[in-house]
Amino acid sequence: MNKILKIVLLANLLIILIAAIGCSEDGSITPNNPNNNGGNTTTTISGIVVNENNEPISGVTVTAHGQTKTSGANGEFMFTDITVPANRLFVKAEKMGYFTATRGEVPKQGATVLKLTMMPKSVTHTINSTSGGTANLNNGSMVEIQAGSVVKGDGSTYDGQVNMSVVYMDPTDVKFTETVAGGDMMARRSDSSDAVLFSYGIMKVEMESPSGEKLNVTGGKPSTLTTTIPASLVSQAPATIPLWYFDENTGLWREEGVATKQGNKYVGTVNHFTDWNNDFPGYITRVEGKVVDCQGNAIPGVVVKVGQTIAVTDEFGNYVRTVPTGVDFTISVEASQNFGMSSAPVQIPALTQNQVYQVPLCQLACFPVITGTFKDCNNNNIFGTLSVFWDNQNQGIMPTQTGAFRIYVAPNKQARLKFTSYSGQVIDTIIQTPPSAVTLNLGDLRSCAGNPADCENSFVITGAGYNNKYVRLQTAVALGYYSVKDKVTGITAAGVDTASFSLVFPGKTTGSFAWQSGALTYKVLNTYAAQTVNINVTEYGAVGEDIKGTFEGTFQSNSGAITITNGKFCVVRHPDAE
Numbered sequence: 379m380n381k382i383l384k385i386v387l388l389a390n391l392l393i394i395l396i397a398a399i400g401c402s403e404d405g406s407i408t409p410n411n412p413n414n415n416g417g418n419t420t421t422t423i424s425g426i427v428v429n430e431n432n433e434p435i436s437g438v439t440v441t442a443h444g445q446t447k448t449s450g451a452n453g454e455f456m457f458t459d460i461t462v463p464a465n466r467l468f469v470k471a472e473k474m475g476y477f478t479a480t481r482g483e484v485p486k487q488g489a490t491v492l493k494l495t496m497m498p499k500s501v502t503h504t505i506n507s508t509s510g511g512t513a514n515l516n517n518g519s520m521v522e523i524q525a526g527s528v529v530k531g532d533g534s535t536y537d538g539q540v541n542m543s544v545v546y547m548d549p550t551d552v553k554f555t556e557t558v559a560g561g562d563m564m565a566r567r568s569d570s571s572d573a574v575l576f577s578y579g580i581m582k583v584e585m586e587s588p589s590g591e592k593l594n595v596t597g598g599k600p601s602t603l604t605t606t607i608p609a610s611l612v613s614q615a616p617a618t619i620p621l622w623y624f625d626e627n628t629g630l631w632r633e634e635g636v637a638t639k640q641g642n643k644y645v646g647t648v649n650h651f652t653d654w655n656n657d658f659p660g661y662i663t664r665v666e667g668k669v670v671d672c673q674g675n676a677i678p679g680v681v682v683k684v685g686q687t688i689a690v691t692d693e694f695g696n697y698v699r700t701v702p703t704g705v706d707f708t709i710s711v712e713a714s715q716n717f718g719m720s721s722a723p724v725q726i727p728a729l730t731q732n733q734v735y736q737v738p739l740c741q742l743a744c745f746p747v748i749t750g751t752f753k754d755c756n757n758n759n760i761f762g763t764l765s766v767f768w769d770n771q772n773q774g775i776m777p778t779q780t781g782a783f784r785i786y787v788a789p790n791k792q793a794r795l796k797f798t799s800y801s802g803q804v805i806d807t808i809i810q811t812p813p814s815a816v817t818l819n820l821g822d823l824r825s826c827a828g829n830p831a832d833c834e835n836s837f838v839i840t841g842a843g844y845n846n847k848y849v850r851l852q853t854a855v856a857l858g859y860y861s862v863k864d865k866v867t868g869i870t871a872a873g874v875d876t877a878s879f880s881l882v883f884p885g886k887t888t889g890s891f892a893w894q895s896g897a898l899t900y901k902v903l904n905t906y907a908a909q910t911v912n913i914n915v916t917e918y919g920a921v922g923e924d925i926k927g928t929f930e931g932t933f934q935s936n937s938g939a940i941t942i943t944n945g946k947f948c949v950v951r952h953p954d955a956e
Contacts, residue, residue, distance in 0.1 A: 419464040421485040422800050423457040424763040425492035425775060427471050430553060432771040435496060438473045453772065454765060458800050466564065468629030475499060477545070477582060481561040482629045489777040489800070491690075491763060495556040499584070503542040507535075507593075513583075518643065519546045520604045521583055527599035528585065531592055540585050540593060547580035547653075550608045552712050555688045559624040559653050562687055562700060565631035567620075573659035574702035575622065575631055577686055578615050578644060579605040583651040597649035605637070605644045605656050612642050614705075621646050622655040631655060660702025663729045667737030669695045669711065669721075672744040672815075677786055679776045681715040682740075683708075685726075688715070693784075703729050709737055717773050717788040719745060746789050746812040750820035751782045752797050752805055757822075762799035768792060768811070787811045797823065807834065809848075810944040818846045834946045837879065837929075841940035842903055848944075849877050849900055877901075881929060881947065883913045888927075890914045898933060898942065905933035905940070925949050 427438045427449045434453025439446060443462050447455045449471075462485050469492055471479040476496040483490055505511030507528035513521040521544055528536045547554055554577075563575040581603050585593040595601050607615050621635040637646030637656050644656040669680045669691050676695030681688050685707035689699040701707065706728050713720035719742050729735055752760050759781025766773050768791040776785060778797070787793060790813040797805040805823050812818050818838070836850040879898040883891045894911045898904075911931035918925050929945035 417464050418461050419485050420459055420461055421467070421487070422489045423460055423462075423467065423469060423492065424489055424777065424798070425455055425469070425481075425494060426453045426765055426772055427455065427479070427494045427496060428453055428772055429476075429496055429498065430557070432495075432773070434767075434772050435473065435476075438471050438494075438496070440469060440471050440494075442469045443467065452765060452767065452796060454763075454775075454796070454798060456763070456798060456800075466562075466629075468560075469494065470626060470629075471496060477543075477584070478626065479557070480559050480624075480626065480629060482564055483562065486777075488761070488779050489763060491775055491777050493556075493772075493775060495553075497545065497557050497582075499543045501541040502544045505540050505542065507537055507540050513542050513544045515544065515546050515606075517546055517606045518604070519579070519581060519606045521581065522602040522604075523595065524599040524601065527595045527601065528593050529596045531594075533596070536587065536593055539588055541588060543582070543584045543586075545582040546606065547577075547582065548608055549577040549579060549686050550610055552683065552714055555683055555686060556715070558686065559626075560629055560631065563631070563657075563702070564629075564700075565622060565633065565657070565659060566628070567659060568633040572662060574662050574700055575655065575657035575659055576702045576705045576707070578607050578611055578619065578656045578658070580653055580655045581605050582653050585651060594650050595648075600647040600649050601651070602645065602647050603637070603654055605654075607639075607642050607644060607656075609642070615639055615644075616658065619644060619656050620659060621648065622657050623648070623650070624653040624655070626652070631657070633659070658702070658705060660704045661731040662700055663703050663731060663733050663735070664698055664700050665709065665726065665729075665735045665737050666696070666698050667709065667740060669697070669740045669742060671742055671786075674741075677719075677742065679774045679785055680711060680719065680742075683710050683712050683715065685709070701726075701729065703731050703733070709740075711740060711742060719743070719786070744815035745786045746815055747784060747817040748787055748793075748795070748809070748811065748820060749782070749784045749817060751822050752778060752799070753781065753822045753824050754803070760799045760801070760803060762797055762801075762803070765796045767794040767796070789813050789815070795820075795823075810838070812846045816846055818848055820848050821850055823850075834948055835879075837898070837945040838943045839900060839903075839940055840943065842935055842937035844903075844940070847900075851877055879945075879947075881911065881913055883915070886918065888915045888918045894931075896929070896931065896933075898935075898940075903935050903937055903940070905935045907934040908932075909934060909939075911942075 423442055427435045436451050438449040440455045442457050449455045466482050467485050468482045471494045477499045479494040479496040481492050481494055503513035510523045510525035530536050565573045565575050567573055617639050619637050620633050621637050622631040625632045637644035669677045671677050678693045680691040682697050684699040689697040691697045707726050708723040710723040711721040721740050754760050763777050764783050765775045791811045793809050793811050795807050839847040877900045881896040883894045891913045894913050896908045896911045909932040913929045915927040926948045930943050933940050
């Protein structure tokens with residue numbers, strides 16, 4: 379039988395301070411000219427790449443203004459202190475098996491945060507270039523290719539099988555706001571004036587040879603595009619409408635050609651293939667609004683669907699978005715984009731040039747809130763961006779300009795918080811979100827060189843006057859067989875709270891151990907009876923390596939019964955434990 383092992387952890391814990399910041403959307407800037415007529419500025423571009431199911435994509439090539447990065451295991455990327463046009467930056471994401479994703483945005487002071495959603499690409503149709511052919515979609519949209527019109531990249535005629543990837547994009551679909559090229563619908567007219575577009579449907583068309591060689595069509599033999607107009611937009615769709623292609627070099631939609639309305643479809647001809655958009659061009663104006671919870675507290679990081687684009691609320695719950703004049707549209711908070719948070723749509727009347735429309739206050743139901751502050755080993759706040767994951771999805775990314783954060787989350791989820799500082803430091807931790815609409819303060823989360831971020835001793839108290847109180851041991855001294863890894867150095871003794879816990883469980887193996895014993899202290903709270911303690915040992919290393927695990931249970935204390943959840947321990951295995 380294995381020897382019974384006892385872990386005793388003693389620590390001084392800094393008083394946890396509550397602070398809050400969010401994702402900044404600077405409403406004072408309107409991109410009156412999407413080109414670089416306003417000089418340059420410096421920002422940090424931080425973001426994440428996901429698929430249409432909101433799952434992160436790794437290994438994506440992300441390009442921004444002459445620099446290139448590759449997305450990490452969680453889809454994250456960062457360009458630190460990059461020089462970009464002051465009016466509008468542009469980012470492109472590419473990976474085999476996906477259509478290219480792009481996003482244009484007004485640079486923010488400190489950090490500009492982006493989310494790029496990539497659409498999967500597959501062969502939907504095949505034709506023979508010699509005879510030409512038609513690619514028909516289920517909704518009645520189609521692409522008609524003339525015989526002998528397919529060319530290679532150098533302009534020479536291509537003969538053989540053509541693999542086509544054809545996708546219709548419905549502008550009334552919520553996903554359209556996440557996947558439309560450019561993201562902000564900024565455009566350049568044929569007379570070089572600027573516009574914001576309102577789409578009546580997009581056709582994405584790409585062609586390759588069986589070996590993967592990029593193909594296109596020649597301007598001498600134009601192809602015909604038939605694009606179905608969404609049912610809700612047919613009555614307002616004009617008789618003729620400009621055609622627009624997306625220019626990946628400038629990040630703008632460019633006017634080229636005209637489509638004619640035929641029943642519930644637009645029909646026009648094109649001389650090359652990219653994304654082709656049937657759009658009404660409006661002058662540039664903007665809307666401004668605010669999102670709060672059921673108690674009137676500002677909600678940062680909310681994705682707001684503004685017509686055919688999206689905006690993200692800042693630390694004060696405010697959002698701003700450039701929109702086109704001359705068309706009606708709606709503004710809403712969509713549950714699919716905000717882990718269940720939603721609002722009824724607000725109808726916005728057609729706006730006029732240079733009008734700033736104040737959207738009525740949007741009040742949502744209350745959800746759990748996670749707060750905390752990121753610090754280094756010297757107790758200094760560190761700045762960067764925070765991503766939150768649960769259910770194998772990314773639910774948001776936001777900057778932390780003061781080191782502090784406040785983010786709304788779904789209830790009762792095992793969530794992963796991953797913070798990346800602008801200097802490259804990473805803090806990666808797992809938490810259990812509260813089951814109800816309360817605030818869970820994670821306190822000071824620290825990054826220390828040479829110490830694993832996942833070596834943590836902490837627990838969450840409910841009962842005896844506490845409600846989801848997160849306690850993390852910042853420094854520790856061991857008794858008995860094991861010593862806790864000292865993850866934080868240079869902590870002062872001013873204003874600290876005493877915290878400790880001990881656990882007893884069978885050793886020398888990983889596994890789950892039910893009905894174990896233990897004790898706990900926090901401030902003046904002392905437990906004297908462990909009613910039930912369940913311990914899960916996840917790692918049991920060799921001598922000098924880690925023993926890690928989780929625990930939960932119920933205790934009787936001098937202040938009443940308490941429940942411990944989301945407990946974590948990390949200790950070093952000593953020789954005398956053999």
